[in-house]
Amino acid sequence: MLRASQLSKTYGTGNEATRALREVGLTLGKGEMAAVTGPSGCGKSTLLHVLGGLEPADGGEIWIGDEAVHRRREKELAALRLKRMGFVFQAYHLVPVLSAEENVQLPLLAAGMTRREAERKALEALELVGLAGKRRSRPSALSGGQSQRVAIARAVAGKPDILFADEPTGALDSEAADQVMGLLELMNRQYGMTLLLVTHDDRLAQRLPRQIRMFNGRIVEDREGATC
Numbered sequence: 001m002l003r004a005s006q007l008s009k010t011y012g013t014g015n016e017a018t019r020a021l022r023e024v025g026l027t028l029g030k031g032e033m034a035a036v037t038g039p040s041g042c043g044k045s046t047l048l049h050v051l052g053g054l055e056p057a058d059g060g061e062i063w064i065g066d067e068a069v070h071r072r073r074e075k076e077l078a079a080l081r082l083k084r085m086g087f088v089f090q091a092y093h094l095v096p097v098l099s100a101e102e103n104v105q106l107p108l109l110a111a112g113m114t115r116r117e118a119e120r121k122a123l124e125a126l127e128l129v130g131l132a133g134k135r136r137s138r139p140s141a142l143s144g145g146q147s148q149r150v151a152i153a154r155a156v157a158g159k160p161d162i163l164f165a166d167e168p169t170g171a172l173d174s175e176a177a178d179q180v181m182g183l184l185e186l187m188n189r190q191y192g193m194t195l196l197l198v199t200h201d202d203r204l205a206q207r208l209p210r211q212i213r214m215f216n217g218r219i220v221e222d223r224e225g226a227t228c
């Protein structure tokens with residue numbers, strides 16, 4: 001499903017240069033769930049951003065199915081992201097002036113769906129995260145946990161092949177965090193969605209079947225079967 005090889009990324013130049021990724025390779029099978037862990041600054045978010053085509057790598061290859069992410073230009077990348085990828089971040093990035101359902105509809109409309117179809121899919125996704133009753137609420141009227149659940153609905157409404165989640169529970173208390181993790185797992189079971197989760201929280205990482213540990217821009221450990 002996802003194959004990456006020899007990924008490198010350096011920020012800045014000369015004395016200011018930070019090598020965030022050093023020849024990183026990674027393969028994720030369809031429906032696989034993996035957590036990327038490691039100390040602050042080791043390159044976790046950079047890896048997620050590069051894999052999702054949000055930031056260019058300096059070198060290396062990324063394939064999602066038979067699509068070469070590394071060869072695409074920004075406009076084509078945006079189309080690929082809309083079609084095949086979902087993103088959830090620590091800060092929910094909901095549009096404040098739109099209702100929950102309008103937020104969820106936004107990427108569907110951008111991907112070319114008709115309004116009626118986008119409305120139907122958005123409602124279905126909000127039902128899945130247990131927030132159909134809040135569909136007309138604006139983000140300011142939602143708790144942190146509810147906001148993140150709307151963000152998850154937005155990320156999965158188009159049924160992407162892969163969901164990239166960067167510290168999705170970072171701003172939540174442990175109860176809301178467990179609920180969000182449960183939802184990500186549900187999306188995986190329900191739709192076979194592949195999940196790559198970045199977290200500094202080992203307890204959350206242990207919930208997933210595979211843990212990838214980074215240190216100083218490299219993958220230093222890749223363990224499977226630690227749970228269940």
Ligand SMILES: Nc1ncnc2c1ncn2[C@@H]1O[C@H](COP(=O)(O)OP(=O)(O)OP(=O)(O)O)[C@@H](O)[C@H]1O
Pocket residue numbers: 011012018019020038039040041042043044045046047200
């Ligand atoms: N836009 C940027 N410009 C310059 N340096 C950057 C930029 N983004 C990241 N870095 C540097 O690259 C390295 C990797 O950062 P990254 O955010 O990927 O780490 P991380 O493991 O996700 O950290 P954290 O757990 O603290 O979020 C760090 O040294 C960081 O300071």
